[in-house]
Amino acid sequence: MTIDHQYGVPTVAFHTHTFVRVVRSVVEVSGMPHMRQVFVPMPVMGKTPRELRGYIDGNDPISGRPVMQEVIEGLTRPFDEKELKEVTFERSTPRLVEPDTEENLHRLFHENLWTDQLPIILPTEERVAEMLAHTSHKPDEVVGRMRATHFREYWEYTVEKVAVNAVMAGCEPAHFPVVVAAVQAILDPAFNLRGVQTTDENVTPLLVVGGPAAARLGINAGWGALGPGWAANAAIGRAVRLVMNNLGGGWPGAVSFAGLGQPARYSLCLAEREDGLPWPPLPVELGYRPEQSVLIALRAETVINVTGGLDELGSVMGSAASLFGILHSGRVAVILSPFTARRLAAAGKSRADVRRELFARGRLPAEVWRRSWLHGTVRASDWPEWARTAAEREDAIPAVREPDDITLVVAGADLPIPQHAYCPSWGHPPCRVTREIVLPAS
Amino acid sequence: MATSDKVTVLNPMGYPPKVTHKSLAPRLDTLDGKTVYLVDCRFDDADVFLKQVQAWFAEHMPSVKTIIKPISNVYTKDDPATWAEIKANGDAAIIGVGH
Numbered sequence: 381m382t383i384d385h386q387y388g389v390p391t392v393a394f395h396t397h398t399f400v401r402v403v404r405s406v407v408e409v410s411g412m413p414h415m416r417q418v419f420v421p422m423p424v425m426g427k428t429p430r431e432l433r434g435y436i437d438g439n440d441p442i443s444g445r446p447v448m449q450e451v452i453e454g455l456t457r458p459f460d461e462k463e464l465k466e467v468t469f470e471r472s473t474p475r476l477v478e479p480d481t482e483e484n485l486h487r488l489f490h491e492n493l494w495t496d497q498l499p500i501i502l503p504t505e506e507r508v509a510e511m512l513a514h515t516s517h518k519p520d521e522v523v524g525r526m527r528a529t530h531f532r533e534y535w536e537y538t539v540e541k542v543a544v545n546a547v548m549a550g551c552e553p554a555h556f557p558v559v560v561a562a563v564q565a566i567l568d569p570a571f572n573l574r575g576v577q578t579t580d581e582n583v584t585p586l587l588v589v590g591g592p593a594a595a596r597l598g599i600n601a602g603w604g605a606l607g608p609g610w611a612a613n614a615a616i617g618r619a620v621r622l623v624m625n626n627l628g629g630g631w632p633g634a635v636s637f638a639g640l641g642q643p644a645r646y647s648l649c650l651a652e653r654e655d656g657l658p659w660p661p662l663p664v665e666l667g668y669r670p671e672q673s674v675l676i677a678l679r680a681e682t683v684i685n686v687t688g689g690l691d692e693l694g695s696v697m698g699s700a701a702s703l704f705g706i707l708h709s710g711r712v713a714v715i716l717s718p719f720t721a722r723r724l725a726a727a728g729k730s731r732a733d734v735r736r737e738l739f740a741r742g743r744l745p746a747e748v749w750r751r752s753w754l755h756g757t758v759r760a761s762d763w764p765e766w767a768r769t770a771a772e773r774e775d776a777i778p779a780v781r782e783p784d785d786i787t788l789v790v791a792g793a794d795l796p797i798p799q800h801a802y803c804p805s806w807g808h809p810p811c812r813v814t815r816e817i818v819l820p821a822s
Numbered sequence: 823m824a825t826s827d828k829v830t831v832l833n834p835m836g837y838p839p840k841v842t843h844k845s846l847a848p849r850l851d852t853l854d855g856k857t858v859y860l861v862d863c864r865f866d867d868a869d870v871f872l873k874q875v876q877a878w879f880a881e882h883m884p885s886v887k888t889i890i891k892p893i894s895n896v897y898t899k900d901d902p903a904t905w906a907e908i909k910a911n912g913d914a915a916i917i918g919v920g921h
Contacts, residue, residue, distance in 0.1 A: 383861075383905045383915055388847040394871070394918030411844040424919045425866040432867075433874045448878055455858070455914045456850050464845075473835045479828040494834050503832045526836065535836035544832045627836035757866060 385412060392454035396422035397441040414463040416454030418447060426757060489548075494626055496618065496646060500548040511543040514553040514820055515560055519543070523560070524567040526628035527574065537627040542619075545626055549619035554597055555612055558675060559619045561815040562587050562649075565677035566620065568813040575807045576679060577628055581704060582638045583806040586680035586713055587617055587649040588789050590663040593673030593817050594651030601651035603793040606683065606715075606801070617647025642682055652789050656718050658725030662789060665731060666814055673817040678713050678787060680803035681705070687799050689720060690734070694741025697779040701804045702744055703754045706777055709764045710805025711785040711812050714738060717798040721790045731788050739783040743776035779804075787812055854885045856913040861904070862892040868919045875916065 384391035395403050397419040407415040419442040420435040427435075440447050477485065485502055489495050501507065512519050517539040525534035539560065546559045566573050566585050576583050589599045600610040607614055638645070652662050659665075663674035681704060686696050693714060705712055716734070724734055749755055749771060760768075770777045780786055792799055805811075850856060858879070860872040869892065876888045891908065893901045908915055 382900060383908060383917075384846050385844045387905045387909045389905070389909055389912065389915050390847045390849050391915040391917060394916065396919060409838070409841055411842045412846060415846065420871075420919070424868065424871050427867065427870075429870055429874055432871045433877070435871075436874050436878050448882070451875075451916060452853060452883075455916075456852060458849050459846065473837050474833055477831050477833050479830045481826055482829055485829065485831055489834075502829065503834065504829060505832065508832055535838050537836035540832070541834065541836055544834045548834060622834070626834040 384415065390455050392416045392418055392451050394418050394420060396420060396424060398422040400442050414459060418450045418454060419443070420447060494622075495548065496621060496625070498646075501550055503544040503547040507547045508540065508543050511546055511551070511553045511556045512540065514556045515539065515543075516818065516820060517560065523563055526567065526624075535627060537623075541627060542623060545622040546615075546619040549622050550611065550615040551619050552597075552612070552615070555616050555619075557817050557819050558589060558593070558597065558599070558616050559623075561675035561817045562616065562620045562677060563623050565675055565813040565815045566624070568677075570809055570811050571677060571679070571813050572807050572809065572811065573624070573628065577624060579807065580639050581681060581806045582640055582642045582645070583679050583681050584642065584645045584648055585617075585620060586644075586678040586803055587620065588662070588676040588678070588713070588787075589616075589649070589651040589673065589817070590661050590676060591668070591673030591817070592654070592671065593819055595654060596819075599649070599651040601653040601791045605650040605791045607647070613649045613651075614647045617649035620649075621646060644680065644683055648680060648683070650715075650789075650791050653718055653791055656722065656794060657790055658722045659731045659790070662787075663814070666812075668814075668816070673819070675815045675817055676787070677811075677813045677815075678711060678803070679805055679807055679811055680713060681806040682804065684802045684804070685799065686802055687797065689798060690724075690737050690741055693800055693802060694738055694743070696802045697738060697742025697804075698744045698776070700744070700748065700752060701802070702742070702779040703749070703752055704807075705779060705805035706744065706749075706767050707754060707758065707763060708806060708808050709766070709781045709785075709810050710807065711787060711810045712780055712805045713787045713789060713801075713803040715789045715791050715801040715803070717792050717800055718790055718794045719796055720798040720800065732783070735783040735786045735788055738786055738788075739778055739780065742779035743774075744779065746771040746775045746777060749777055781810070785810060850914060853883060853914070857887045857889065857911065859908045859912045859915045860888055860890045861908070861915050861917040862890060863917055863919070864893055865919055871919050872916075875918070 383389050407413055419440050421441055436447055440450050519540040521539045522536055523539055523542055525536045527534045542563055546556055597612055599612045664670055668674050684696055686692050766781050767777045860875055862869045862872050872890050879886045879888050893904050
């Protein structure tokens with residue numbers, strides 16, 4: 381769009397037909413509703429040159445007209461009077477919804493896609509006010525601006541808007557500082573929220589709460605920490621997802637194109653255990669003081685259960701599950717059972733030692749990499765140099781660029797059956813964003 | 823239990839910015855003899871697709887000169903140097919393949 385509007389070069393843009401809704405929405409809100417667009421079938425990726433030539437010789441699946449005729453007309457047909465008419469308009473979001481019965485309001489929220497299509501708590505003024513009483517931030521303070529994609533406009537939102545979504549998700553007011561910290565964290569440019577919102581991969585924020593606030597707020601780090609059954613974990617993660625939808629426009633099929641999705645997209649939030657932790661808490665390892673509570677946000681492509689020891693963890697890390705993480709030099713999470721953590725600590729190993737061991741064991745055989753769909757799909761030069769070098773020299777690629785790219789979280793029940801989880805990564809840049817959780821003084 | 827009492831709730835949506843009209847470049851009278859840049863946005867296999875567009879022009883409109891030009895970085899970043907180059911040396915652009 382920039383080249384046409386700012387540089388004055390007549391331009392036509394090709395898109396795949398699946399994205400017609402988002403493409404048209406983007407050009408409209410960008411003030412260029414008559415940008416010339418031509419659509420070809422989805423997918424382009426992985427098709428042979430002959431198949432792609434078939435697209436070009438065929439019809440635009442949206443307009444039904446020949447593709448190249450659309451292209452040529454897009455570059456040569458003058459804009460008509462209607463297209464040249466200047467269209468400028470305000471779009472306001474009223475603070476309040478028109479009063480109605482609870483039943484009708486639930487239906488309205490559902491139909492407007494303001495929910496995750498599960499029942500919500502209606503955000504009455506009283507409930508929102510109670511939520512706001514648990515933060516030192518003022519209601520009209522702008523938390524940030526979020527946009528669904530790099531070519532969409534930024535939407536601005538306030539602390540009150542975050543509180544509204546936290547109420548809807550079922551958060552207790554005491555949880556609100558965690559939600560605010562999480563929303564601040566995913567807005568950090570390093571988190572690449574735009575990518576998370578729009579990719580056709582299934583990545584979602586992994587929210588880890590470390591420090592004394594976790595226990596105080598009832599955020600579970602023990603039995604079944606990843607759910608179900610724990611209101612704080614479920615509601616905090618859900619609040620962040622609703623924020624991503626309602627304040628960042630990440631609706632499935634319109635902006636979010638995760639092909640399969642994953643249950644963790646409803647909520648993926650847990651705490652690190654404090655009791656029985658054989659090492660300094662994760663926030664301390666990341667440079668915080670012991671009395672500070674911290675929200676750690678990572679990008680998780682999925683959650684894979686691993687029962688066993690470091691060998692089993694290394695086996696899963698050194699599998700095709702890590703391909704996207706390797707491609708993007710991502711930072712992964714390993715959730716380690718307390719039983720195993722204590723056993724390793726008793727053997728004299730620090731958290732850093734364990735990371736190094738996992739780094740050494742989690743190796744993807746170069747042959748598996750070369751035979752993979754992803755290897756055959758993306759350009760050779762798109763793979764990071766460290767991965768290509770490792771494949772050539774060592775005939776295997778580490779799951780991550782360096783041991784520090786593994787975030788080691790100790791959580792789960794204190795069972796002698798060691799249950800862990802591996803959360804591979806997706807997306808640029810390498811990411812582990814932290815924000816202090818500021819609890820109200822009282 | 824649902825009641826007929828009306829309640830007031832807050833809207834959960836963020837605040838979108840004002841939409842401001844932006845003018846697009848005047849279209850060309852013809853493509854004959856013109857230089858058209860085929861801009862590879864570096865989304866997966868866009869280069870393979872644009873080579874086929876180039877082949878189509880060579881077969882059906884040989885007077886059109888086409889140049890395949892990959893953007894300098896990933897498609898999520900603006901590329902003023904490439905846009906300036908196309909402005910200086912070309913007459914039109916075809917960008918592909920975005921989402």
